[in-house]
Amino acid sequence: MVTSYVMVKASTGDVDRLREEMLSLDEGVRSVSIVAGDVDFVVKTEVDSPGEVKEIAAGIHGVDGIEDTQTYMAMD
Known part of the structure; x- marks a missing residue:
């Protein structure tokens, strides 16, 4: 299992x-939290593989109104 966090x-x-669209992208999306700070x-x-993380990140980029992302994969 690969856990990742995408800053959007x-x-x-x-x-x-935006939150609803990102939640509906893939069954591997576990949560979308609205946050204060440098990201929204x-x-x-x-998911099962790093490739699936890449697909989700690409899907997030395709959502109208998304400016940028940074993806972090958990090491443990």
């Missing part, structure tokens, strides 16, 4: 729509 910066204030969301994923 949005270019729109429509946080509820933290997306937690749990």
